[in-house]
Amino acid sequence: MTLLAVERMKLLTTRSPWWCAALALALTIGFAALMAATADARVPVTVGASQFGYTFGMVVVMVMAALAITTEYRFGTMRATFLAAPNRTPVLFAKTAVVALVAGVIGEVAAFGSWGITKLLAPNADLALQTPYEWRAVAGVGLVYAVAAVLAVGVGALVRQSAGAISILLIWSFLVESLVQLIPRVGDDIHRWLPFTMADKLITGDPDPSGRDVVYGPPPSDAALGPWPALLYFAGVAALVFAAAVVTTNRRDA
Amino acid sequence: MIEAVGLTKRYGKTVAVDNLSFTxxxxxxxxxxxxxxxxxxxxxxxxxxxxxxxxxxxHIGGKSYRDLKNPLRTVGALLDAKWVHPNRSARAHLAWMAKSNRIAAKRVDEVLDIVGLTAVAGKNAGGFSLGMSQRLGIAGALLGDPQVLLFDEPVNGLDPEGILWIRKFMHRLADEGRTVFVSSHLLSEMALTAQELVVIGRGKLISQSSTEDFVAQATENTVLVRSPQLADLRAALGRAGVSIRDEGDSLVVSGMDIAEIGELAARSGAVLHELSPQRGSLEEAFMRLTGDSVEYHTDIADEAAALLSTEGVKR
Amino acid sequence: MTLLATERMKLFSTRSPWFCGVLALGMVIGFAGLVALAEDDPTTLGLRSTLFGWQFGLMVVLVMGALAITTEYRFGTIRTAFQAVPNRTAVLLAKAGVVAALAGVIGEVAAFGAWGTAKVLAPGADLAIAGEAGWRSVAGIGLVFAVAAVIAVAVGALVRQSAGAISILLIWTMLLENLVGIIPRVGDDIQDWLPFMAVNRFLGDPGPDPVMGPWPSLAYFAAIAAALLAAALVVVNKRDA
Known part of the structure; x- marks a missing residue:
């Protein structure tokens, strides 16, 4: 518990998480507002469409999570931390837990904020949260953010450099996963098993039952698993990266 | 010659440098x-x-720095020894600096030799100790064989050997007729290194004078007197109109020199157990002058400790 | 000229450009190899499908360009640089020039390397570089990389922080420009004027009724880079180093 409190204090006493949270909320909710305000009869607003900007928030959250650990290396405070708590495994767990929690909260606020502003700007649209799909599409955002944050802390702890960690995370999640599909024959099969495609599945459903046109909302994921197993798979990947980070951090000189 | 006139720097509401003029x-x-x-x-x-x-x-020699052509040939400076790319070799660091001011490449090896880094010239600067980084910074300052040299806290964190090396080095540079401007928060160090002093506190000029004058002005000369007939002596001194301060079983007298006090004691028939001149330390003088102008008052104790822990030179 | 030489020395005396160069080449050429090897029916392989990996190269070049200036701030060498050459405009222009040249070379080597690799691994495919459009989509990659590097240097100089600059550049290129198209009604019209969409028009197929042709698209992309660089110059000259 002490370690959690310590990591919470460390995270929230610098400006970066506040910045990141504000940015993540502004981007997701702002994008939802933009979508709702520009919608017309031909393009009905759906629950799915209200969560269009969730990937924006996710990148920002991953950047925040990676920075939470790389800046400790950058400024040498990691050494101070390990002096204060020589057992490194709990330190990493505590930091990851705090960052994941903050990410989860940002995700929920972003998702329900986006949904709320859509409801406000498009009062006639059907935005009731009734089916499991609709609940997953909104409330699931926080879960995906939390897991993505764990992944990002893991990558940050492995790479120890802000520039490197951010580049890897962003290029992987936005470029590698989508460009893989361009490989003939095997590309699509590989793509179905990639972690962020899996994470998408929880949000975009299997398939989207509202029958919307695919361009009016996040493109439906072609992940190989159903929504909840897909989230577990994503969490499994995050856990593996995090475990690698724990092993390396324990072995390495601080 | 460097000449500052009414120099002021404000960051928002904070005034870092306040109407500072000196030469x-x-x-x-x-x-x-x-x-x-x-x-x-x-x-x-x-x-x-x-x-x-x-x-x-x-202005430096009448010109503002930005108007200097190939400025490294006029002014060399070491502000922060850690301003090097950690993955660039010492030689490569100096090489790009030389190139930018059209300084011959062989000068790089010369300055490496002057500061004694030839053996590690190919090593990445990130692995250097503070002393080595400092030498690399000085090599960079010397690169253009400039007439004016600026050093910011060059002895900070150095071992005694390094401090001695830098001190001798500054004197050599001045003996060669160069202008050397070196900052420090350690008066004891400056007393050994500098001939002139520009003293500031809270961004304001406190004094500019030769080091000797500064020390003479700033340190107060007193005489310590011990005597079994202290009360008589105090009365006699009081009549002479000098200021007296009690310090345990002795008196500290200021405003009268040692011979006069001895004669006065003889006239009033007092036996003297001790009559000794007291010199205030440079640190005390510095503290007295800048005491009001230390930015963070809570740090005064630390400051004093830092001042006194350095091989303090008492005068 | 002296300043260009200075910046060249600075860039190549650290590992980062070598690392980025190798990474960019490896990704672009490696992707071409992967595509060529995975395809059963080589006749379906086209020139452009072997060059898809150029986007990886672009990301690496953006990161390299940003780091070229942000690391100077990070390690304080920017102050040494401005001390050596107080004309900050000249320093920044020289740096942008050198980084752009390197990015251009990386782009050309990567593009022709990818093309050559695909040709060797899939000899049955028709990979002839034909006509202006063909040459544009291969040789154009170097030009795009060079301009992109200028954008990266400008953003790096404005932001001065590796993490911030890289996040902005990558999120902008990979996420923002794509998602904007999704906005109902106006999205497509906005997208027409986004810089990296202009790059797609230049390198690839401009599609029916494009807002501007391939070469004007490149000119537009370059104009945005110039505007950003100008903003960076103003800010760097105003700001304390």
Whole structure:
């Protein structure tokens, strides 16, 4: 518990998480507002469409999570931390837990904020949260953010450099996963098993039952698993990266 | 010669440097003295055109730094020894600096030799100790064989050997007729290194004079007197109109020299057990002058400790 | 010229450009190899499908360009640089020039390397570089990389932080420009004027009724880079180093 409190204090006493949270909320909710305000009869607003900007928030959250650990290396405070708590495994767990929690909260606020502003700007649209799909599409955002944050802390702890960690995370999640599909024959099969495609599945459903046109909302994921197993798979990947980070951090000189 | 006129730097509401005017004479080592946070580094950065003054101006040999052509040939500076790319070799660091000011490449090896880094020239600067980084920084300052040299806290964190090396080095540079401007928060160090002193506190000029004058003015000369007939002696001294302070079983007298006190004691028939001149230390003088102007008052104790823990030179 | 030489020395005396160069080449050429090897029916392989990996190269070049200036701030060498050459405009222009040249070379080597690799691994495919459009989509990659590097240097100089600059550049290129198209009604019209969409028009198929042709698209992309660089110059000259 002490370690959690310590990591919470460390995270929230610098400006970066506040910045990141504000940015993540502004981007997701702002994008939802933009979508709702520009919608017309031909393009009905759906629950799915209200969560269009969730990937924006996710990148920002991953950047925040990676920075939470790389800046400790950058400024040498990691050494101070390990002096204060020589057992490194709990330190990493505590930091990851705090960052994941903050990410989860940002995700929920972003998702329900986006949904709320859509409801406000498009009062006639059907935005009731009734089916499991609709609940997953909104409330699931926080879960995906939390897991993505764990992944990002893991990558940050492995790479120890802000520039490197951010580049890897962003290029992987936005470029590698989508460009893989361009490989003939095997590309699509590989793509179905990639972690962020899996994470998408929880949000975009299997398939989207509202029958919307695919361009009016996040493109439906072609992940190989159903929504909840897909989230577990994503969490499994995050856990593996995090475990690698724990092993390396324990072995390495601080 | 460096000439600052009404130099001012404001960051929002904070005034880092406040209407500062001073001159740094040619061919001497001038110390730039002040407590931490007094505005020394900011002033140096303004001299070098890195920061733009909010008001006033500073000129080197009549020109502002930004108007100098190939400035490294006129002014060499070491502001922070850690301003090197950790994955670039010492030689490569100096090589790009030389190239930028059209300085011959062989000069790089010369300065490496002067500061004694030839053996590690190919090593990445990130692995250097503070002493080695400092030498690399000095090599960079010497690269253009400049007439004016600026050093910001060059002995900070160095071992005694390194401090001695830098001290001798500054004197050599001044003996060669160069203008050396060196900042420090350690008066004891400056007393040994500098011939002239510019003293600032809280961004304001406190004094500019030769080191000797500064020390003479700033330190108070007193005489310690011990006697079994202390009461009689105090009365006699009181009648002579000098200021007296009790210190345990002795008196501290100021305003009368040692011979006069001895004669006065003889006349009043008092036996003397001790009659000794007391010199205030430079540190005390510095503390007294800048005491009001230390930026963070809670740090005064630390400051004093830092001052006294250095191989303090009492005069 | 002296300043260009200075910046060249600075760039090549650290590992980062070598590392980025190798990474960019490896990704672009490696992707071409992967595509060529995975395809059963080589006749379906086209020139452009072997060059898809150029986007990886672009990301690496953006990161390299940003780091070229942000690391100078990070390690304080920017102050040494401005001390040596107080004309900050000249320093920044020289740096942008050198980084752009390197990015251009990386782009050309990567593009022709990818093309050559695909040709060797899939000899049955028709990979002839034909006509202006063909040459544009291969040789154009170097030009795009060079301009992109200028954008990266400008953003790096404005932001001064590796993490911030890289996040902005990557999120902008990979996420923002794509998602904007999704906005109902106006999205497509906005997208027409986004810089990296202009790059797609230049390198690839401009599609029916494009807002501007391939070469004007490149000119537009370059104009945005110039505007950003100008903003960076103003800010760097105003700011304390």
């Amino acid at each position: 740094v004479p040619t061919g001497r080592v001038t110390g730039f003295l002040g407590p931490n946070g007094a505005g020394k580094s900011t002033t140096m950065r303004m001299i070098l055109g890195l920061d733009t003054p909010t008001g006033g101006s500073v």
